[in-house]
């Protein structure tokens with residue numbers, strides 16, 4: 001009898017694994033399809049002047065030749081829109097990679113007179129990003145901090161308008177706890193890769209059960225406001 005049970009347990013385990021895989025693939029496909037649908041309604045980006053033309057060409061070049069887990073174009077544009085529309089002066093980004101999202105922030109900050117502090121743990125990607133900020137003419141408004149952001153962010157002291165989390169997903173709660181006191185009332189906490197497959201349940205709990213915060217998730221981006 002005991003010997004009969006083993007194959008059926010293995011069979012059940014295999015079926016559960018296949019089912020979980022199917023659900024997870026289905027979810028990511030749906031998410032991707034939703035993003036494609038949204039993007040189909042968009043045009044551009046259309047440069048308004050020579051500076052924007054130059055910067056948009058650099059952004060294209062980064063995606064083509066130096067991409068490393070950068071946000072998609074659609075999300076970069078969203079970051080710029082939010083930053084410029086709320087006249088953000090102080091933006092903090094965790095996870096620079098090769099500087100793609102940083103330059104989208106930079107485009108907005110050139111208009112608002114603000115600055116970005118961005119953190120990267122990998123020296124090679126940090127060097128590439130630094131070079132990209134330079135050729136985009138943004139070295140003065142973007143400070144890249146090389147090292148583990150979990151330690152380095154404790155040096156921040158000024159009020160933050162926008163915090164963008166795009167590094168180690170399991171670290172989002174720690175970043176949130178460390179930086180929440182600095183987020184100004186009305187400030188935003190944006191988190192990338194917030195979808196059913198990748199979101200850290202503890203981070204989701206932290207941003208959805210605190211009455212001082214209001215959160216929506218759209219197209220894989222968690223958008224949280226610290227209420228006034």
Ligand SMILES: C[S@@+](CC[C@H](N)C(=O)[O-])C[C@H]1O[C@@H](n2cnc3c(N)ncnc32)[C@H](O)[C@@H]1O
Pocket residue numbers: 068069070071094095096097098099100101102119120121122125147148149150166167168171
């Ligand atoms: C998804 S990529 C960031 C993409 C970037 N925001 C963009 O859109 O261009 C995540 C980056 O976070 C960095 N990272 C991971 N853990 C980190 C940590 N503890 N401190 C600083 N950077 C970290 C990784 O090395 C990686 O380059």
